[in-house]
Amino acid sequence: MSKVDINIDGINISVEEGTTILEATKELNIDIPTLxxxxxxxxxxxCRVCVVDIENQVNLSAACCTPVWAxxxxxxxxxxxxxxxxxxLDLILxxxxxxxxxxxxxxxCELQDLCMELNIxxxxxxxxxxxxxxxxxxxxxxxDESKCIKxxxxxxACHDVQGVGAIYNVDRGSHxxxxxxxxxxxxxxxxxxxxxxxxVCPVGAIYENNDIQKVWNALDDESKHVVVQIAPAxxxxxxxxFGEEPGSIVTGKIVSFFNRVGxxxxxxxxxxxxxxxxxxxxxxxxxxxxxGKLPMFTSCSPGWVRYVxxxxxxxxxxxxxxxxxxQMFGALVKSYYAQKNNIxxxxxxxxxxxxxxxxxxxxxxxxxxxxGYQDVDIVLTTRELGQMIKESRIMIKELPEEEFDNPLxxxxxAAAIFGATGGVMEAALRTVYEVVTxxxxxxxxxxxxxxxxxxxxxxxxxxxxxxxxxxxNGLENARKILDMVKEGKADYHFIExxxxxxxxxxxxxxPILGTNEIKEKRIKAIYDIDSMSKLRKSHENPVVKALYxxxxxxxxxxxxxxxxxxxxxxxx
Amino acid sequence: MTKTENVLRAIEEAGNTEDxxxxxxLKVQERSRENYITENQLEEISQELEIPLSKVYGVASFYSxxxxxxxxxxxxxxxxxxxxxxxxxxxxxxMFESALGIxxxxxxxxxxxxxxxxxxxxxxxxxxxxxxxxxVCGNLDKKKIDEIINNIxxxxx
Numbered sequence: 001m002s003k004v005d006i007n008i009d010g011i012n013i014s015v016e017e018g019t020t021i022l023e024a025t026k027e028l029n030i031d032i033p034t035l036x037x038x039x040x041x042x043x044x045x046x047c048r049v050c051v052v053d054i055e056n057q058v059n060l061s062a063a064c065c066t067p068v069w070a071x072x073x074x075x076x077x078x079x080x081x082x083x084x085x086x087x088x089l090d091l092i093l094x095x096x097x098x099x100x101x102x103x104x105x106x107x108x109c110e111l112q113d114l115c116m117e118l119n120i121x122x123x124x125x126x127x128x129x130x131x132x133x134x135x136x137x138x139x140x141x142x143x144d145e146s147k148c149i150k151x152x153x154x155x156x157a158c159h160d161v162q163g164v165g166a167i168y169n170v171d172r173g174s175h176x177x178x179x180x181x182x183x184x185x186x187x188x189x190x191x192x193x194x195x196x197x198x199x200v201c202p203v204g205a206i207y208e209n210n211d212i213q214k215v216w217n218a219l220d221d222e223s224k225h226v227v228v229q230i231a232p233a234x235x236x237x238x239x240x241x242f243g244e245e246p247g248s249i250v251t252g253k254i255v256s257f258f259n260r261v262g263x264x265x266x267x268x269x270x271x272x273x274x275x276x277x278x279x280x281x282x283x284x285x286x287x288x289x290x291x292g293k294l295p296m297f298t299s300c301s302p303g304w305v306r307y308v309x310x311x312x313x314x315x316x317x318x319x320x321x322x323x324x325x326x327q328m329f330g331a332l333v334k335s336y337y338a339q340k341n342n343i344x345x346x347x348x349x350x351x352x353x354x355x356x357x358x359x360x361x362x363x364x365x366x367x368x369x370x371x372g373y374q375d376v377d378i379v380l381t382t383r384e385l386g387q388m389i390k391e392s393r394i395m396i397k398e399l400p401e402e403e404f405d406n407p408l409x410x411x412x413x414a415a416a417i418f419g420a421t422g423g424v425m426e427a428a429l430r431t432v433y434e435v436v437t438x439x440x441x442x443x444x445x446x447x448x449x450x451x452x453x454x455x456x457x458x459x460x461x462x463x464x465x466x467x468x469x470x471x472x473n474g475l476e477n478a479r480k481i482l483d484m485v486k487e488g489k490a491d492y493h494f495i496e497x498x499x500x501x502x503x504x505x506x507x508x509x510x511p512i513l514g515t516n517e518i519k520e521k522r523i524k525a526i527y528d529i530d531s532m533s534k535l536r537k538s539h540e541n542p543v544v545k546a547l548y549x550x551x552x553x554x555x556x557x558x559x560x561x562x563x564x565x566x567x568x569x570x571x572x
Numbered sequence: 573m574t575k576t577e578n579v580l581r582a583i584e585e586a587g588n589t590e591d592x593x594x595x596x597x598l599k600v601q602e603r604s605r606e607n608y609i610t611e612n613q614l615e616e617i618s619q620e621l622e623i624p625l626s627k628v629y630g631v632a633s634f635y636s637x638x639x640x641x642x643x644x645x646x647x648x649x650x651x652x653x654x655x656x657x658x659x660x661x662x663x664x665x666x667m668f669e670s671a672l673g674i675x676x677x678x679x680x681x682x683x684x685x686x687x688x689x690x691x692x693x694x695x696x697x698x699x700x701x702x703x704x705x706x707x708v709c710g711n712l713d714k715k716k717i718d719e720i721i722n723n724i725x726x727x728x729x
Contacts, residue, residue: 170630
């Protein structure tokens, strides 16, 4: 592509034709304010806060959506541009619920930041006081329309990234809102609770249903035995809540924090991730050898499970009956662990820390009571854990690194990679190969399944069979594979689907803003944990082996079926 | 005609692809005596065209040609854009309201008329203007407004 010579704030620079003004200013380290712009989304150009002055042009232009041309002279810091940006903010503030002090995004709000940076000290425009509802109809996601600034990022996430389409623009002009269909709440429409809308919201208009107080209450109740599990993705992302570099691994400090605030046991979802591989791997082989429904889909991601229940009910038989690691953990704690330690399961509170908002809804599914009690009691997102740590005033950065408790805290590298797209498939292949062939797998790194690409595939020779596998992350990518399967155009045997882009490290409960650049760093950290692990195959986990010997007896056995497997029902 | 038949016929005529959404919405509304698209119909259109309900509703609520609320057999849309405002559209509103005994956004008890605003209809030369069903009426004053309403009531037009 040819280059064009342009001038920004008196500096000459040559950029590729088609470059936007915003991109060009970044090359010169000039910082243009933006609000509706998101680096991983299509350009919207609706908020107009990025306007700049162009020589010989009467009107200002939005930097995010104006491509440069040869000879263009751009001025980013004129009085006219500064005043226009302030006016844009003033207009937004006129229609914005400014209860910042009690807002979930206080301190991490793009609108707050801009008001500070652009020196907004007084607002001149009369406030419109729209009485708008708060929708907290479901266990996962709360929408507060009074905070919405109508940037449309959530719509892009819901329609274009996830292909779900739960929310959209309603009405026109100053009456325009972003909302669910008329008179319907999120729990009455096909929302999968993935929370991708939360991750891109610049303000506090969408957030998770907050359950922190329930955890404090449980810890304060001396009659309760409170057990916590953390998902694979938490350890590589929580640090961001405390200003650590994305991809910092903070596992030991999280364990240490839990010990300080009085959890009775600190366990690891990675343990049941290993267990999932054993059960799911055997389920796959059972399907393969007994003419069962293929391809088999993974079932760890509750947003994906909701999606297939709503949108592809005809493929439900293809979904593995394995519960997710979170739910296997809850069921085991209130059965195996309770028996072994002589604790009445009714006194046990299972807390999960998940990168996910859909996990909150998964925990209260009526199928998830196989221990005789609700298997998982309280689910917090990574962000809520960050909030809880801040509230405790414990300085997590200063804590020593501590180890998970035995036995449900022991895991392998195969479990760690559950947190990244492609990880479940890679972990499964490491085990399936060795179970089928009885030989040691020489190269256990399935690099073609790694990375942030939306769809990936590979063929792996397992004994005499070429096993065709596919991996999709983000539901719009999943849709492509599902349509192929539905039309009989795919010859895959095994398919991993993760609801969120990048897998769980990009989950709807993760620190904001998790751009693709940040997600890639989290993914790298996940694979670092794997490569540093002594054990890297789920079937080598000694505690999983002991669990089968002492309790479960065999994969897909009677106990497994009762505690570790589930069923799904069409929702449409 | 049942609601489903109405939707299916509109889709048969317009086509069942996503790009036909506005055409389908217009046809469904045209066949409705109350000049609007019901929630049920929006859901049926969403299913038939495979477009999320939120988007179908978003489109239907965006255009003033379309309505998701029950309207009168005759829809009176008063322009509230600048030129009409300057030429007294506020008075036009008052005159229609008192002649019909309803407020903006309401439907008369007999279901004959409803009142609403529209953005510019391109008739600034005859401002203040309103659209009565498919017809634009300009230079509105009390006499004209009474005449329009009487003509419709008496079935002249």
